[in-house]
Amino acid sequence: MGASELRLCRPAQTRSVAPIRRALRTFLEALAFDGAALDDITTAAGEALANAAEHAYAQETKHPRRDVELLARFERGELSLEISDGGCFIERSALPGRGFGLRIIRAIAHQMQIETSHGTRIRMLFPGPLLKS
């Protein structure tokens, strides 16, 4: 079986988050994800998207337009999710009360990496539905 891929790019705004999240959920349902796994992956993606939308404009004067991009790829029984933006990464301690997002992602994703060299890029890995017992 070949790879299945979903790639979406929208302006990094709060109103972009829900449509991308819903499109991902539809993509996951088509791959037979369901129940808690479906909810959890959507939740983790939603947190990363919200982070991107909230923070992508932190350097707005230098870069007046930014996008948030989601890439979901299902291959060889594993789902990889990558959410990136052109904003500057903001540490949890700098935003009191807004640090739950990364904690939630870490609790859900089997692997998670953050790159902050050029914008913020969050990569997550999840087992596919066929690997569940």
Add this chain to the structure above:
Amino acid sequence: MNEDAMIQTIRLAGELDLSRKREIRDAFAFSNGARAVLLDLSEVVYADSTALTELLRFCAMAQGANTPIAIVIAAPQFLRLVQYAGLATAFKVFPDRGEALQYLSECAGT
């Protein structure tokens, strides 16, 4: 507001995410005379950390005012979100309105 028990009810439904941050914050406000607050989120189908942050803020205000709060959450996604955020013991969460009201009535001594 339930006039007999002086229990204020706040209801929100649908998806509680970043795009509704202002609406959530505005909704989480005390009415004059409330001795307890029921947050009826039973019709919320999705929540993110924005909702958790506003819940925490409101509960901290309530604690300062010595006003008990009960939260009704039905969606499994929302319940797990609370767990993943490490907030399972931070809120009084109930599966339905009846249990929440009973808890609040006991707290308020009505």
